[in-house]
Amino acid sequence: MTGPTCSPDHILCAWGISRDFGGVHALRGVDLHVARGSITGLIGPNGSGKTTLFQVISGMDRGATGTISFDGKSILGWRPSQIYQRGLARTFQLSRVFPELTVLENLVVAGSRHDRSVRERALGLLERVRLREYAGVRGKNLSYGQQKLVEFLRVLMSDPALILLDEPAAGVNPTLRQTLWDMVRHLNGLGTTFLVIEHNMEVISDLCSDVYVLSEGEIIAHGDFAAIRNNEQVLEAYFGKKRKSAAS
Amino acid sequence: MPDGNQRLISFWVGSVLTGLAILAPLGVNEYYQSFLLQVFLVIALAQAWNLISGMTGYVSFGHAAFFGVGAYAGALFLTWGFPWWLAIMKGAAIAALIAVPLGFLTLRLRGPYFAIAMLGLNEVGRITATLWVSLTKGGTGLTLSPTLLPSLDVKYFSMLALALGATLLIAWVHRSRFGLELRAIREDEEAAEMVGVNTTRNKVYAFVLSALIPGAVGAVYAMYTSYINPASAFDHARNIEMIVVVLFGGSGTVWGPIIGAATVMVMREMLWAQFPAAHLAALGALLLIVVLYLPGGLVSIVRERRRERPDARPGESP
Numbered sequence A: 001m002t003g004p005t006c007s008p009d010h011i012l013c014a015w016g017i018s019r020d021f022g023g024v025h026a027l028r029g030v031d032l033h034v035a036r037g038s039i040t041g042l043i044g045p046n047g048s049g050k051t052t053l054f055q056v057i058s059g060m061d062r063g064a065t066g067t068i069s070f071d072g073k074s075i076l077g078w079r080p081s082q083i084y085q086r087g088l089a090r091t092f093q094l095s096r097v098f099p100e101l102t103v104l105e106n107l108v109v110a111g112s113r114h115d116r117s118v119r120e121r122a123l124g125l126l127e128r129v130r131l132r133e134y135a136g137v138r139g140k141n142l143s144y145g146q147q148k149l150v151e152f153l154r155v156l157m158s159d160p161a162l163i164l165l166d167e168p169a170a171g172v173n174p175t176l177r178q179t180l181w182d183m184v185r186h187l188n189g190l191g192t193t194f195l196v197i198e199h200n201m202e203v204i205s206d207l208c209s210d211v212y213v214l215s216e217g218e219i220i221a222h223g224d225f226a227a228i229r230n231n232e233q234v235l236e237a238y239f240g241k242k243r244k245s246a247a248s
Numbered sequence B: 001m002p003d004g005n006q007r008l009i010s011f012w013v014g015s016v017l018t019g020l021a022i023l024a025p026l027g028v029n030e031y032y033q034s035f036l037l038q039v040f041l042v043i044a045l046a047q048a049w050n051l052i053s054g055m056t057g058y059v060s061f062g063h064a065a066f067f068g069v070g071a072y073a074g075a076l077f078l079t080w081g082f083p084w085w086l087a088i089m090k091g092a093a094i095a096a097l098i099a100v101p102l103g104f105l106t107l108r109l110r111g112p113y114f115a116i117a118m119l120g121l122n123e124v125g126r127i128t129a130t131l132w133v134s135l136t137k138g139g140t141g142l143t144l145s146p147t148l149l150p151s152l153d154v155k156y157f158s159m160l161a162l163a164l165g166a167t168l169l170i171a172w173v174h175r176s177r178f179g180l181e182l183r184a185i186r187e188d189e190e191a192a193e194m195v196g197v198n199t200t201r202n203k204v205y206a207f208v209l210s211a212l213i214p215g216a217v218g219a220v221y222a223m224y225t226s227y228i229n230p231a232s233a234f235d236h237a238r239n240i241e242m243i244v245v246v247l248f249g250g251s252g253t254v255w256g257p258i259i260g261a262a263t264v265m266v267m268r269e270m271l272w273a274q275f276p277a278a279h280l281a282a283l284g285a286l287l288l289i290v291v292l293y294l295p296g297g298l299v300s301i302v303r304e305r306r307r308e309r310p311d312a313r314p315g316e317s318p
Helices: A050-057 A080-086 A103-108 A118-128 A144-156 A174-189 A201-207 A225-229 A232-239 B003-027 B030-056 B064-079 B084-106 B111-131 B152-175 B177-187 B189-194 B199-225 B236-249 B256-274 B279-293 B300-307
Strands: A010-021 A024-035 A039-043 A065-070 A088-090 A162-166 A193-197 A210-215 A218-223
Touching: A010 A050, A010 A193, A024 A039, A024 A050, A024 A193, A024 A210, A024 A218, A039 A050, A039 A201, A050 A065, A050 A088, A050 A162, A050 A193, A080 A088, A080 B189, A088 A144, A103 A118, A103 A144, A103 B177, A118 A144, A144 A162, A144 A174, A174 A193, A174 A201, A193 A201, A201 A225, A210 A225, A210 A232, A218 A225, A218 A232, B003 B030, B003 B152, B030 B152, B030 B177, B030 B199, B030 B236, B030 B256, B064 B084, B064 B111, B064 B199, B064 B236, B084 B111, B084 B152, B084 B199, B111 B236, B152 B177, B152 B199, B152 B256, B177 B189, B177 B199, B189 B199, B236 B256, B236 B279, B256 B279
Parallel strands: A039 A193, A039 A210, A088 A162, A162 A193
Antiparallel strands: A010 A024, A010 A065, A210 A218
């Protein structure tokens, strides 16, 4: 028996992803398709299962059921390192730079073992965001915003085809935030695909061509931002049960 | 100070110390030669422990098990007529072979669970050596005939070679991509896996390498003492000694275990002579002070100054 097939236009396809933690259904039959070269948004209220879905796609949580196809390969059950080497990288909601490694080491460790110019590549990335002078500083001594930026640069070391960004701008100051979004746009222009969790709706409307809305573990809406913003189910998920009219 | 100068200083200090160690048997009596041999033994064991625990953060309370296995293997192969150097190599190989399946099993555990599993391993080794009377002569122990044993010079230089080899191995690992990945595992194993580090493979490699050294050291130790029994081969105090020495000198560094071993051994010798009744308490108090006020060990005094500077190369460490 053959499973569902992912169209060549899509770099990532997920069908029927479910994940339970004891009696809690964190994900219930989630279907998601990310178009190649797109910036796709994943939004939803707190606790809706967005990060859990990232955990499952990136291989960090291997307890889910369903099917995930990345770049033509079924990856459910793969180790995170295998998925990363295949070209899917992710950042974390809370910064997870290696605190005792220098900024340069943080980047080099994420580069290919066979890349002889990995150090130069890392320095080039740091130069681009004006962090070159921090190359020898330990991760733990950076500001939180700088740590988030270094974590973002770290995933770029492998030239991934798809990057999952989990609230990359949370806790980052406006200047660094702008730098980060500019880089996302630039890389997207070069062909990198992004799947982004973000609470700032301005960013989502500005960046994302396609948006999925997750609520209580289920995809409740999908489409462009204009369609999503007026969707009754989405408004309910964010603001609670149907708003009564002033008259009633 | 530029990176090249640091490496040059390390190279010259290391070369001078090695030269002095090679020449020492010409100028010191057997007592001091034996003392130096024991310092080399502790350096080699501490470097081995440093490789798995200092670099990956998997704190082992049972590496003496590999020492014990090596001691018994070395003693038995010597008894069976193998030359001393082959007996040492077999001790190392058997310890490493045992470490392969053990690594896959125990390195799934983290933190205290791994530490306890390793502690249990040491006990399993001790009890096995006690009960396998046909091979080990149980609690009676194995006595090696003086005719089979190499000279003190051979044992001295064997132990020196092991301490030097273990140190060079650590130095290489530290500067290598492998070492960088081990340190990433120590910092955040999940994040390391997420940036492409095959954490299981790296941990098992480090574990096997860290078992190989105590295996060889154990074999030389058996020849040095000419007698082993389960209590001396699988002595839990040796586990503590490895940990204390590395913490004292500086965990996860190349020079830390050397400085730690030399300082602890010399202090122990001096305190033992001055305060025979209270020397362990005095040593313990001193260690407590270092751990409290210098959590990175003695080597951190230099390290803190060096790491925080622009353009430090990956893998740099004193």
